[in-house]
Amino acid sequence: MTAQLQLIPLDGLPRVEPGDDLARLVAAALGEGALALEEGDVLVVAQKVVSKAEGRYARLAEVRVGDEATALAARAEKDPRLVQLILDESREVLRVRPGVIIVEHRNGYVHANAGIDRSNIDSDPEDPRVLLLPVDPDASARRLRASLAALTGVSVQVIINDSFGRAWRNGTVGVAIGCAGLEPLRNQVGEQDLFGNVLEVTEPAVADELAAAASLVMGQAAEGCPVVLVRGAQLAGGAGGSAALLRERGQDLFR
Amino acid sequence: MTAQLQLIPLDGLPRVEPGDDLARLVAAALGEGALALEEGDVLVVAQKVVSKAEGRYARLAEVRVGDEATALAARAEKDPRLVQLILDESREVLRVRPGVIIVEHRNGYVHANAGIDRSNIDSDPEDPRVLLLPVDPDASARRLRASLAALTGVSVQVIINDSFGRAWRNGTVGVAIGCAGLEPLRNQVGEQDLFGNVLEVTEPAVADELAAAASLVMGQAAEGCPVVLVRGAQLAGGAGGSAALLRERGQDLFR
Numbered sequence: 001m002t003a004q005l006q007l008i009p010l011d012g013l014p015r016v017e018p019g020d021d022l023a024r025l026v027a028a029a030l031g032e033g034a035l036a037l038e039e040g041d042v043l044v045v046a047q048k049v050v051s052k053a054e055g056r057y058a059r060l061a062e063v064r065v066g067d068e069a070t071a072l073a074a075r076a077e078k079d080p081r082l083v084q085l086i087l088d089e090s091r092e093v094l095r096v097r098p099g100v101i102i103v104e105h106r107n108g109y110v111h112a113n114a115g116i117d118r119s120n121i122d123s124d125p126e127d128p129r130v131l132l133l134p135v136d137p138d139a140s141a142r143r144l145r146a147s148l149a150a151l152t153g154v155s156v157q158v159i160i161n162d163s164f165g166r167a168w169r170n171g172t173v174g175v176a177i178g179c180a181g182l183e184p185l186r187n188q189v190g191e192q193d194l195f196g197n198v199l200e201v202t203e204p205a206v207a208d209e210l211a212a213a214a215s216l217v218m219g220q221a222a223e224g225c226p227v228v229l230v231r232g233a234q235l236a237g238g239a240g241g242s243a244a245l246l247r248e249r250g251q252d253l254f255r
Numbered sequence: 256m257t258a259q260l261q262l263i264p265l266d267g268l269p270r271v272e273p274g275d276d277l278a279r280l281v282a283a284a285l286g287e288g289a290l291a292l293e294e295g296d297v298l299v300v301a302q303k304v305v306s307k308a309e310g311r312y313a314r315l316a317e318v319r320v321g322d323e324a325t326a327l328a329a330r331a332e333k334d335p336r337l338v339q340l341i342l343d344e345s346r347e348v349l350r351v352r353p354g355v356i357i358v359e360h361r362n363g364y365v366h367a368n369a370g371i372d373r374s375n376i377d378s379d380p381e382d383p384r385v386l387l388l389p390v391d392p393d394a395s396a397r398r399l400r401a402s403l404a405a406l407t408g409v410s411v412q413v414i415i416n417d418s419f420g421r422a423w424r425n426g427t428v429g430v431a432i433g434c435a436g437l438e439p440l441r442n443q444v445g446e447q448d449l450f451g452n453v454l455e456v457t458e459p460a461v462a463d464e465l466a467a468a469a470s471l472v473m474g475q476a477a478e479g480c481p482v483v484l485v486r487g488a489q490l491a492g493g494a495g496g497s498a499a500l501l502r503e504r505g506q507d508l509f510r
Contacts (some may be wrong), residue, residue, distance in 0.1 A: 003264075003475070004261055004262060004263045004264065004472075005261070005262040005468065005471065005472050006259055006260070006261055006262075007259060007260040007261075007262075007468075008259045009258075009259065095508040095509070097508065102508060109423075110422070110423035110424075163457070163459065166421065166422075166460075167365070167421075167422040167423075167502075167507065167508070167509035168364075168365035168422075168501070168502055168507055168509065169365075169430070169460065169463065169500050169501065169502055170440060170458065170460065170499060170500055170501065170502050171439070171440045171458045171459055171460025171461075171463065171500060172457060172458065172459050172460060173428075173459070173460050173463050173464050173467065174464060175424070184426070185425060185426045186474065202418070202427060203425065203426045203427065204418065204426055204427050204428070204470065204471070204474050205421075205424065205425065205426025205427060205428050206426075206471055206474075208424065208426065208428050208467070209428050209429060209467040209468060209470055209471040210468070210471060212428065212463070212464040212467040212468060213260065213262075213464060213465070213467060213468030213471070215459065215464055216260065216459070216461055216464040216465060216468070216488065217259070217260050219441065219459050219461075220258070220489050233471065234475050244425060245424050245425055245426060246423070246424065246425065247422075247423055247424055247425050252422065252423055253350040253352065253357060253422070254350070254422035254423065254509045
């Protein structure tokens with residue numbers, strides 16, 4: 001029988017605060033759940049807790065709004081301070097409509113509002129703050145992998161996921177914005193087509209598929225569950241991070 | 256502990272031929288695997304076997320190529336007969352470049368080459384044929400659900416998945432092109448933002464997230480495994496099919 005895939009939500013993670021050692025928190029939660037990491041396991045961690053541990057908050061009161069943000073905020077019908085932060089986090093604005101600004105994030109993802117999160121943040125209404133993406137999610141994933149290896153003796157693969165909207169389809173899906181220890185694309189051996197030509201290589205984006213699966217599990221918990229242990233994924237090892245998931249600008253047909 | 260998600264690839268499905276009763280084949284394979292369906296289970300079935308059972312083959316020798324297909328084939332550097340079939344299956348051509356034609360399929364999906372598949376088909380090189388998507392994957396999913404309920408006494412939820420490329424990101428991911436018995440989007444309760452405004456509702460595309468997870472499992476098997484049993488998904492019931500996943504043309508920013 002082919003191996004099955006298991007996704008186990010990790011209970012018992014405390015509220016994460018800036019400066020927290022996420023690897024220690026995860027290791028403790030694993031221990032409480034009587035779960036021991038195994039070779040080949042993948043740990044999928046929600047961007048939100050990585051950002052919180054890294055203290056990626058921005059206080060809106062401290063934002064200095066420029067002219068571009070003022071104009072864009074009017075078009076998007078958003079708070080100009082938030083729009084300034086979105087611009088600061090982005091390379092390019094691709095589309096604008098009321099309520100949404102689609103950008104290329106400075107890390108290369110195309111998504112809404114530079115991934116800046118205002119929900120589920122313990123924020124003072126008198127002094128609101130928002131949560132930015134980690135500075136370098138691949139580096140965050142590598143650190144978490146290394147720290148967990150030091151704590152547990154097992155080098156798991158790590159994916160940091162976030163929920164992105166998509167072109168053409170409604171709803172959000174989990175995608176991998178950072179990874180460590182794995183190859184995010186599975187390279188299929190080139191097949192021949194009916195005419196003997198080698199087909200264009202099909203590459204399943206396995207890191208995104210796992211990120212999506214974990215997102216589903218994270219969303220099931222009443223209060224959300226930011227860490228999911230995945231067993232049986234059989235992902236190939238790799239050191240390249242998540243960059244392979246990003247299509248080069250010149251190759252993209254939908255800019 | 257929050258319930259875990261299990262994805263169990265179904266071994267023992269024979270090669271599917273036109274006219275086969277897919278529900279009977281699945282029920283038999285479940286029996287061989289000593290697996291009994293349970294309430295809340297989701298069965299994810301690869302488009303390819305649904306199309307095969309429905310006999311959705313087209314012989315290239317029978318295709319009459321029109322002027323539009325001839326011109327488009329030159330731009331796309333594809334077989335004009337295949338391009339004619341792509342046009343026949345599509346409402347609109349969105350983008351063309353050598354090797355790929357991005358269309359809106361007659362069922363509303365935006366994807367490459369109208370999902371027409373030339374790989375893994377037992378085809379005579381002297382008389383090549385290709386495999387089209389099911390005529391109505393939601394109807395296929397509903398039939399499979401009803402037949403399995405009749406055979407097993409359990410009404411599982413059914414997703415028919417296919418692998419789609421995406422804007423902005425490399426690699427393909429599994430998506431739901433048909434579903435039965437489930438709500439493809441999970442409607443989150445509207446949260447309030449920092450300023451007391453209700454946030455735009457976030458709707459995870461849970462059917463796509465599960466389709467992606469199943470696609471990962473399907474691709475792990477050496478010869479592929481077209482049916483995956485999912486346990487623990489906790490998807491809400493619903494009768495609307497997959498249409499809710501398709502963004503209305505006027506709402507889409509990337510046409």
